[in-house]
Amino acid sequence: MLKYLGSRVDMNKSLLIKNIGRLVTMEEGDDRDGKLGVILDAAVQIEEGKISWIGTSSESVNMNADDVIDIGGQVVMPGLIDCHTHLVHAGSREDEFNLRSQGKSYKEIAEAGGGIMSTVRSTREASLEDLYDEVSKRADEAIRNGITTMEIKTGYGLDLATEIKMADAIGELDSSHPLEVYGTFLGAHIVPAEYKSRRSEYIDIVVSQMLPQIAKKEWITSCDVFIEDIAYSIDEARSIARAAKDLGLAIHLHVDQFGDGGGAKLAAELGALSADHLDHTSKKGMKLMAEGGVIGVVLPGASFFTGGGHYPDVRKMFENGMKVAIATDYNPGTTPSLNLMLNASIAVTQMGMTCDEALLGITRTAAEALGLAYRGVVAEGMRGDLIVLDCTDEYYPLYRYGENMISQVIIGGNAINT
Amino acid sequence: MLKYLGSRVDMNKSLLIKNIGRLVTMEEGDDRDGKLGVILDAAVQIEEGKISWIGTSSESVNMNADDVIDIGGQVVMPGLIDCHTHLVHAGSREDEFNLRSQGKSYKEIAEAGGGIMSTVRSTREASLEDLYDEVSKRADEAIRNGITTMEIKTGYGLDLATEIKMADAIGELDSSHPLEVYGTFLGAHIVPAEYKSRRSEYIDIVVSQMLPQIAKKEWITSCDVFIEDIAYSIDEARSIARAAKDLGLAIHLHVDQFGDGGGAKLAAELGALSADHLDHTSKKGMKLMAEGGVIGVVLPGASFFTGGGHYPDVRKMFENGMKVAIATDYNPGTTPSLNLMLNASIAVTQMGMTCDEALLGITRTAAEALGLAYRGVVAEGMRGDLIVLDCTDEYYPLYRYGENMISQVIIGGNAINT
Numbered sequence: 001m002l003k004y005l006g007s008r009v010d011m012n013k014s015l016l017i018k019n020i021g022r023l024v025t026m027e028e029g030d031d032r033d034g035k036l037g038v039i040l041d042a043a044v045q046i047e048e049g050k051i052s053w054i055g056t057s058s059e060s061v062n063m064n065a066d067d068v069i070d071i072g073g074q075v076v077m078p079g080l081i082d083c084h085t086h087l088v089h090a091g092s093r094e095d096e097f098n099l100r101s102q103g104k105s106y107k108e109i110a111e112a113g114g115g116i117m118s119t120v121r122s123t124r125e126a127s128l129e130d131l132y133d134e135v136s137k138r139a140d141e142a143i144r145n146g147i148t149t150m151e152i153k154t155g156y157g158l159d160l161a162t163e164i165k166m167a168d169a170i171g172e173l174d175s176s177h178p179l180e181v182y183g184t185f186l187g188a189h190i191v192p193a194e195y196k197s198r199r200s201e202y203i204d205i206v207v208s209q210m211l212p213q214i215a216k217k218e219w220i221t222s223c224d225v226f227i228e229d230i231a232y233s234i235d236e237a238r239s240i241a242r243a244a245k246d247l248g249l250a251i252h253l254h255v256d257q258f259g260d261g262g263g264a265k266l267a268a269e270l271g272a273l274s275a276d277h278l279d280h281t282s283k284k285g286m287k288l289m290a291e292g293g294v295i296g297v298v299l300p301g302a303s304f305f306t307g308g309g310h311y312p313d314v315r316k317m318f319e320n321g322m323k324v325a326i327a328t329d330y331n332p333g334t335t336p337s338l339n340l341m342l343n344a345s346i347a348v349t350q351m352g353m354t355c356d357e358a359l360l361g362i363t364r365t366a367a368e369a370l371g372l373a374y375r376g377v378v379a380e381g382m383r384g385d386l387i388v389l390d391c392t393d394e395y396y397p398l399y400r401y402g403e404n405m406i407s408q409v410i411i412g413g414n415a416i417n418t
Numbered sequence: 419m420l421k422y423l424g425s426r427v428d429m430n431k432s433l434l435i436k437n438i439g440r441l442v443t444m445e446e447g448d449d450r451d452g453k454l455g456v457i458l459d460a461a462v463q464i465e466e467g468k469i470s471w472i473g474t475s476s477e478s479v480n481m482n483a484d485d486v487i488d489i490g491g492q493v494v495m496p497g498l499i500d501c502h503t504h505l506v507h508a509g510s511r512e513d514e515f516n517l518r519s520q521g522k523s524y525k526e527i528a529e530a531g532g533g534i535m536s537t538v539r540s541t542r543e544a545s546l547e548d549l550y551d552e553v554s555k556r557a558d559e560a561i562r563n564g565i566t567t568m569e570i571k572t573g574y575g576l577d578l579a580t581e582i583k584m585a586d587a588i589g590e591l592d593s594s595h596p597l598e599v600y601g602t603f604l605g606a607h608i609v610p611a612e613y614k615s616r617r618s619e620y621i622d623i624v625v626s627q628m629l630p631q632i633a634k635k636e637w638i639t640s641c642d643v644f645i646e647d648i649a650y651s652i653d654e655a656r657s658i659a660r661a662a663k664d665l666g667l668a669i670h671l672h673v674d675q676f677g678d679g680g681g682a683k684l685a686a687e688l689g690a691l692s693a694d695h696l697d698h699t700s701k702k703g704m705k706l707m708a709e710g711g712v713i714g715v716v717l718p719g720a721s722f723f724t725g726g727g728h729y730p731d732v733r734k735m736f737e738n739g740m741k742v743a744i745a746t747d748y749n750p751g752t753t754p755s756l757n758l759m760l761n762a763s764i765a766v767t768q769m770g771m772t773c774d775e776a777l778l779g780i781t782r783t784a785a786e787a788l789g790l791a792y793r794g795v796v797a798e799g800m801r802g803d804l805i806v807l808d809c810t811d812e813y814y815p816l817y818r819y820g821e822n823m824i825s826q827v828i829i830g831g832n833a834i835n836t
Contacts (some may be wrong), residue, residue: 101772309727350725358519
């Protein structure tokens with residue numbers, strides 16, 4: 001079901017990248033230069049969108065291709081993979097950010113018409129064309145930040161028509177933009193205001209109307225449910241996720257953001273691809289996720305931007321055998337940044353991840369969190385999605401936090417200009 | 419003594435910027451649109467490097483200039499002012515960042531040859547040309563981040579020859595790069611290892627050899643001393659700063675970074691332009707600074723990057739009447755980022771500054787921290803240093819933290835391409 005190669009870029013041209021100072025393959029067990037599998041003085045060839053050859057610069061001297069790029073000793077790594085975003089929405093909420101900075105509480109802001117419901121209102125009012133215009137600009141930004149594959153959720157519709165419109169905006173992006181897109185249905189994001197006193201009716205609409213129609217769209221590959229006191233219970237999430245699985249969708253879950261709600265256990269029970277947030281997950285939940293092969297996705301920006309100073313305990317996750325990916329959680333309320341490398345820096349500086357763990361978390365492990373083969377690693381047969389970094393060391397972009405070191409983004413063997 | 423206009427850009431051309439959606443003047447008391455003095459639908463003319471006219475777009479219809487830019491409704495504000503940096507140094511320390519992420523302590527890293535002394539070694543070994551090559555690239559980066567005026571400290575030499583070499587690298591930048599540069603002598607940064615047991619001898623060299631030679635250089639306008647248990651005492655700092663004042667230098671002080679060391683009081687006593695860091699300054703120290711007109715400079719990146727989670731108490735500073743500027747503290751050890759707008763976002767999200775306070779802190783108040791007139795505010799007679807932001811609201815760049823919204827940087831009326 002999952003796409004191997006997209007069609008928005010030219011897959012017929014071949015590309016040879018020469019004079020790579022350090023090629024960071026992200027291949028575990030590589031014996032050449034440490035955990036990230038670094039190859040020095042390398043060259044890579046991409047044909048028909050796939051990596052067809054990896055070798056040394058000297059071996060590449062007599063090779064040729066439609067396009068040949070000499071990158072003068074820069075660093076190359078896989079295109080970054082942002083495995084948790086809410087990229088489709090209308091409107092922005094900098095006014096709310098300003099009010100929050102003046103000491104207004106979330107409750108006061110919500111009562112004055114702000115908060116997530118303001119995004120729901122704007123998104124309901126926007127046309128599909130408007131939604132697409134906004135999201136395609138943000139997709140350009142994502143590419144400038146080195147992101148080549150992105151997961152995007154619905155969930156600001158919370159009614160059948162708008163959830164379908166959001167899904168279709170994701171589909172438009174999938175069919176017309178070079179960014180590689182995977183859509184997730186998140187009809188069960190929050191309970192819409194109009195169903196507050198009859199939530200089971202809304203859940204019934206999610207399961208019997210939204211899911212069947214949206215699951216048919218081939219670019220919607222997963223279903224997510226927000227499990228939290230303020231959103232959905234474990235039992236509600238289980239019933240929605242089971243219905244989604246029956247329709248062939250993979251499962252992601254938002255769990256344990258504000259307290260330990262048992263979502264990690266449910267993720268393991270359901271065989272979810274990932275459970276995301278994990279700010280308050282217990283050791284037991286971590287063990288169950290590790291045993292169940294559920295990838296943990298941490299969202300450093302959400303903790304950073306809301307300013308509480310509490311971050312998920314990633315060291316404990318690793319101790320309990322989990323694999324951990326990092327995503328931006330881009331959304332207009334709690335973390336409006338598409339700088340995934342900065343998120344990785346926050347994971348290092350505020351959450352205690354090592355630099356190697358953070359770089360794996362935005363490439364190889366993020367691909368696993370989306371259940372995607374053929375990407376997140378530089379190896380023969382993998383997609384030709386690469387980023388070129390204007391530095392001499394792969395730790396440098398993490399260290400120079402908040403600076404964009406990306407000099408070139410290559411998707412399916414095509415240098416992308418946004 | 420302080421320069422009004424630099425000479426690295428063409429001051430003879432006139433420039434007219436039309437169709438400014440929101441001109442954020444940073445003028446207090448402006449009655450047009452709130453605290454930041456926003457003028458809607460504005461136009462600005464710059465002649466001979468200075469702002470010669472401010473009006474509405476409609477008034478500008480028949481005006482002309484050598485260059486006319488229609489910016490299509492974007493936001494314009496004063497060029498950003500970074501009032502505390504260590505931009506001149508050789509080498510970078512991403513390896514140390516990686517080791518720290520693996521749990522190595524600062525002590526272990528220092529014992530293995532890392533830490534500030536590794537930057538001192540590299541800087542001593544580098545030629546003036548090498549230092550200039552490195553620093554001019556970083557100055558380009560600073561401009562791409564919207565910084566048009568920057569303070570730069572010496573302090574990685576800690577011997578006469580290298581402190582002079584660093585001062586001369588700042589001078590080279592001042593005479594050849596469009597970035598507006600103000601140099602600060604920081605011979606009393608740490609006590610060099612070779613003088614550990616005879617610190618008074620080193621202080622004597624600072625006062626009687628370094629200061630007289632370096633104060634002569636017209637681009638060195640201030641002296642700074644690092645007051646801390648691991649650096650210099652109050653009495654040592656007083657004697658160095660008094661000698662600097664006698665030579666006509668203004669005073670900045672590094673104070674209270676790791677504990678309340680009484681530096682705020684000394685700053686007030688000396689009439690310092692600013693006291694910087696202030697992570698542990700007492701209420702009494704704050705009051706003295708406010709009364710003495712000493713600007714507080716907070717360095718959010720230093721707290722963020724070293725990951726302790728402790729930030730200066732800016733709300734208490736404002737309550738006690740202080741003015742507070744924000745700077746990057748760019749340096750290769752504790753905060754290697756030149757993204758000043760991100761630092762302002764950190765000040766909002768982690769330190770409780772309002773959006774307005776943060777924007778003033780990187781413009782008008784930062785100019786005050788450097789004792790500079792004619793900049794940090796958009797008004798007639800001010801320097802023609804402006805940034806154009808690709809958004810419709812001045813809070814947007816703070817909100818979209820870690821993204822660069824700057825579409826154009828203008829210095830002395832010249833659009834700068836780096």
